[in-house]
Amino acid sequence: MLLSPALAISAVLFTLGVAGVLLRRNAIVIFMCVELMLNAVNLTFVALAQRLGMGGQIFVFFVMAVAAAEAGVGLAIILAVFRHKQSVSLQNMNLLKD
């Protein structure tokens, strides 16, 4: 596998993820964008593993495990918020202000 194209794709995916988190309002979509960023990082790990040893590939499994756990907790929170407010738009969630 060629290194540069892999890193380039990873950078594009990560930027998409960041842009999605910043610009979108729907919590589910933002959540998916976060997953996108995680996977972009995973791709970097795998790509660099061929130069720097197997550590990167092993780490990917950890990231996947954490991402799965996070998905479980995150979706549960979103579900709870939806039940409470009948909406998953972040604009309605500003309780931190006061």
Add this chain to the structure above:
Amino acid sequence: MTGTAVDLIWIAPALALLGFVLNGTLAFVRPPPTAKTLVSIIGAGVLLAAFGVSITVFRAFADLHAEAPVVFRYWSWIPVGTLQVDFALQVDQLSTVMLLVVTGVGSLIHLFSIGYMKEDPGYARYFAYLNLFVFFMLVLVLGASFPVMFVGWEGVGLCSYLLIGFWFSVQANADAGRKAFIMNRIGDFGFMVAMFMIFWSTGSLDFDAVFTHAPGALVPGGSAITAITLLLFLGCTGKSAQIPLYTWLPDAMAGPTPVSALIHAATMVTAGVYLVARCNVLFAMAPLSSAVVAGVGALTALFAATIALKQWDIKRVLAYSTISQLGYMFLGVGTGAISAGIFHLTTHAFFKALLFLGSGSVIYAMHHAYHATHSHEDAQDMRNMGGLARYLPWTTALMWIATLAIAGIPPLSGFFSKDEILTAAFARSTANPAWLVFWAFGLAAALLTAFYMTRLMLYTFHGPNRTGEKEREHLHEAPWIMTGPLLVLGILSAAGGLLSVPALYRGSARLHHWLEPVTQPGAAMVPETPLSTTTEWMLVGVAVLVAVVGIVGAWRLLKPEELVPARSAPAERGLARILRNAWYVNEIYDALIVRPLTWFSTEVLWKRVDQRLIDGATVNGVARGARALGWANRWLQTGQVGVYVAVFVVGVLLIIWRSVG
């Protein structure tokens, strides 16, 4: 430890402290009036026991023939680096004399108080304070180092404050107590700075070490030793009521009369004289300071005597008389005649305690007479007295003894001690003419002393009675518990001179020789100025002549028949008015010091520095700054997760940019 009865010295202060604790507890639990007997037994009993201990210690110490002081170190008190202060008591020739005076005269005054304070609701509190005073006074005279002495020094000041303001429900009494305390603080500042400088230059604060090292560590006559001794003397002027800090003592008469006798005449106010005597080595090394001590003493002796001429309050006359006599003592110790100063201290303790207790007896009779007729006249104003000799024969006779003693009529006690001081001052004038002026001041003060004391006796006990028709039949002598101590003091005032009859009269000058181990190191540094026997006899003649002129002059000039009761008395004019108002010194101090200080404290320190600078700029300023910062940053807290994420991303980008670049 010496293995003799001297080791028992700690018992004397411990007994007084025990008396304070027991009577203090009784004062707190507010016992029934019948418990007064118990309070009296404790209060006077501990003092009599302490007097017994003092005699035992004195005899045992005399048997030792010790040249050096016996020091008892009980525990380490302030061990800080090179500063090692032990709680230590010291028995030597000087402290035993003071010990006997304090416990002896103290015992008599405690006994007198039993009668005088009998009907006071604060009876237990009074005796608790009095015992505490004796405890601190004993610590003062027995302390073996400056800090231990300072504890006593401050403690007696505290008791003085408590007892001046004993009847604190009257504003004037409470004010008098505060005045005494504050004026003493000014003097104490000098004492403390002197202590710091002594430690700095000699490396120790123990009397023994300081007096041994000082001649080597300090240049005689140099600025350091002069500063130390002058600052010590500043402490003395506060405690012993000398110019410029004397004004608290006349006001201290607000306290009960036995307190005036014990604290403000016989013992506490002589602490300054004791301090100078104790530090005679230091003062001998600083001729300038010695001259200041003698000069201030002589000036005070004359100045206070002039004020005493025109006072009407019987206790105020005695208060100014005390200031004047203290001036004599300072003239003595400043001249280098340490033993003469201590001799006068001792005889003065006898006759001034007698005079105060006698005036207490008079006030007691007057107060009872006015109380019986529900009159509100002043029981202390001499214009309301007169002719009391018929009603108080014992008091009259005993007070005449004290009057002749203080005036210096031979062979009563005051004659010997006062004469010794004046002779020493005159002798010093051959070396330094300034002492001729001091001697003249002392002589003039002696004339005035004889005059004002005769005036007091004349107006109080002789001539027609001015108390009032109805009151007259209630005047009577005080009970034996009060006249008994007077009698003992009368004998002491008459015969006290025998303690130290000078060699001029083929006497053995016992006190003088007894004190030699203490006074010798200082005396060795002062040049001796012997007088011929003829000159000495002439000086004695002049002194006696002056005293007789004073007494006879007062007897001839003053007309008690022309006095009218205080209520209808006209106001004085001219010089008499100035003297009556004590040269307006209180008013001058008020205008020059008190009011500017109050103004500065209120307008600058309080309203500007405290309220604006400290409260406004710093305390509230910090709070206001924090609030402004919070208000400015409030817009960051939007509650929108998106904004937080955006800030977060910007932050991450900044970190990456910084770490790459």
